[in-house]
Amino acid sequence: MSLPTQLASTTSWLEDVAGAGLLYSPSLLTTSASSLVICLACCSNIVKCKAASYNNGTGVCTCFDGTQSMVTRHGNRLWNRQFDGFTYIAQLDWLILLITDTKRKNADAESFCGTMGARLAVLDTDEKLNYLIGLHDFPDDTSIYVGATDKQTEGLYLWSTGANLTTNWLPGEPNSFRVEEDCVVVLNTGFNDFPCEEKANFVCELG
Ligand SMILES: [Ca+2]
Ligand SMILES: [Ca+2]
Numbered sequence: 628m629s630l631p632t633q634l635a636s637t638t639s640w641l642e643d644v645a646g647a648g649l650l651y652s653p654s655l656l657t658t659s660a661s662s663l664v665i666c667l668a669c670c671s672n673i674v675k676c677k678a679a680s681y682n683n684g685t686g687v688c689t690c691f692d693g694t695q696s697m698v699t700r701h702g703n704r705l706w707n708r709q710f711d712g713f714t715y716i717a718q719l720d721w722l723i724l725l726i727t728d729t730k731r732k733n734a735d736a737e738s739f740c741g742t743m744g745a746r747l748a749v750l751d752t753d754e755k756l757n758y759l760i761g762l763h764d765f766p767d768d769t770s771i772y773v774g775a776t777d778k779q780t781e782g783l784y785l786w787s788t789g790a791n792l793t794t795n796w797l798p799g800e801p802n803s804f805r806v807e808e809d810c811v812v813v814l815n816t817g818f819n820d821f822p823c824e825e826k827a828n829f830v831c832e833l834g
Contacts, residue, residue, distance in 0.1 A: 646705030740831035747774030772829035
């Protein structure tokens, strides 16, 4: 059991249209259910379950935890379980929470994510960056803190996982435009180095 216990009671689900027609495995449970609601209720009882697929035609209900393999399965529809506001993206096996209704300094944003057992999101693949900026509620012309910094060595940007951040910078960035720009935000389509003391929106992930 790896998920924080405060998330275990959450029971809301959101359909993931991009995942329609796919079957993910290995499954935690595969069963027959007479309706979608029964399928989702069944999967809600499994603490580790992050998503469920249901096939209206066959009544096959599958609850699963990961994306180790997926095959096409006609008629399947996919639902992602919502963990206290976090959205689970099955294709990336990624749980994120985008905060756009409050702005915090970088350290305070990191702490806020930490109170939920999360951290500022590590966008270390093109797929994760593209998913985030493709969200319909991703705001235009707004800086969103992510989990990278060059505090240790000026100009060497590292994700909190230790991986290098070298791609997807906006044109001309990183530029240390203001005296100290040691934190990183997503702005529109790429990364910008940004003063850590300035308040910004942010995105958390459950690592
Ligand atoms: Ca810097
Ligand atoms: Ca900059």
